[in-house]
Amino acid sequence: MFLGNDMKIVIQRVSKASVTIKSNKVAEIDNGLLILLGVVNEDSQEDINWLCNKITNLRIFPDEDGVMNKSLKDAEGDVILVSQFTLHASTKKGNRPSYIKAAKPDVAIPLYESFIETLQKTLGKKIQTGEFGADMKVHLVNDGPVTIIIDSKNKE
Template sequence: MRVVIQRSKQASVTVDGLVTGAIDSGYVLLVGLTHDDTLDDVQYVAKKVAELRIWEDEAGKMNHSIVEHGGAILSVSQFTLYANTIKGRRPNFIDAARPETALPLWEAFNDELRNSHGLQVETGVFGAMMDVSLINDGPVTIIVESKPK
């Protein structure tokens, strides 16, 4: 499992002209899943996202988590995080999980952030063409991956 965290001041996802999710201060999460990911990966990465200290404290040091800072999550499924570009000019996505595997894991990830960590989670639409708009705060962009297997 691979998640790109973008700390944002404001973000939204639009599908077919309709806003499906929007947040003010928080994280935009681009979530990629591979075919051997499990609920253990989901729980590990959700905990890491919730507890990662990338918000400034009073001294200006990155010392607060999103839970401590406050804020919301905008979670966007993105199979292209597992693009393989080693050979040729067209990426292949053989490492990305098939939709029947990825969708339940993405939903479980979002539920884990909500239920175990108390975060407000807005989402895009799984498998849809989405317009993602954000104002990156910092900019701060961090990649989190599940434990190696």
Template sequence: MRAVIQRVTYASCTVNGQITGKIDQGLLIFLGVEEDDGKEDLQWLAQKLVNLRIFSDENGLMNKSIQDINGNILLISQFTLFAQTKKGNRPSFIRAGKPDIAKPMYEEMGKVLSELLNKNVQMGVFGGDMKIELLNDGPVTIIMNTKDKDNF
């Protein structure tokens, strides 16, 4: 799994003119699922996400987690995180999980994050033409990959 995590003041997802998810202060997480991702990857990443200390404390240092600030999460599926651009100019997405694998993993990530935060996680629409609006706070943007855990 790959995740692009953005600390936001505001974020929303709109599909066909309807808002499917909207948050104030918290994390906007773009999640890509790979064919061989499993429960272990999902659990590891979920724990990292809710414990990631990227929110400011009273001294202005990044010392607080999403849990510490009682923040919210907007989770968006994004297969393009697995784009390969080595050959030519048209990206290949061959490493991205097919919908029958990726959709249940995306939905499960939403459930696990909700359980860990003890509140509903806002979601996009898997495979939908999503319009994302956000106000990046910082800006703070972090990329995580479960296949490279030693570096995260």
């Protein structure tokens, strides 16, 4: 049974993406992935390891024939990672979303930082990020469009 207590990511293949905070551009890439990350209290390093491996090896970039057959690593793509607690919004009751399932900063920040570190090691290059808890403006050109949602508890 799907309970919704999972680390969630939204992956968007981009030809361009950037993050701006208070008129200051803090991240910018061309070819690669913009990844939104939502964390809950039950998440662990095991979830992070699995998702980082999946992100690095997911074959969603076009090969020479235009077929989605290349991974992020194969395509030598870059990454912007943005924390986004609203991925865990519950809209069951009323019209105002509840974010009670999203981890509070004391749990979420260490997991977010570990995700950054693990993804950099898995990918073998530095990734760019937004700023945890900041009011960010995210700009992107979704290439394809390709948008994939993955949760760490849905491995099978």
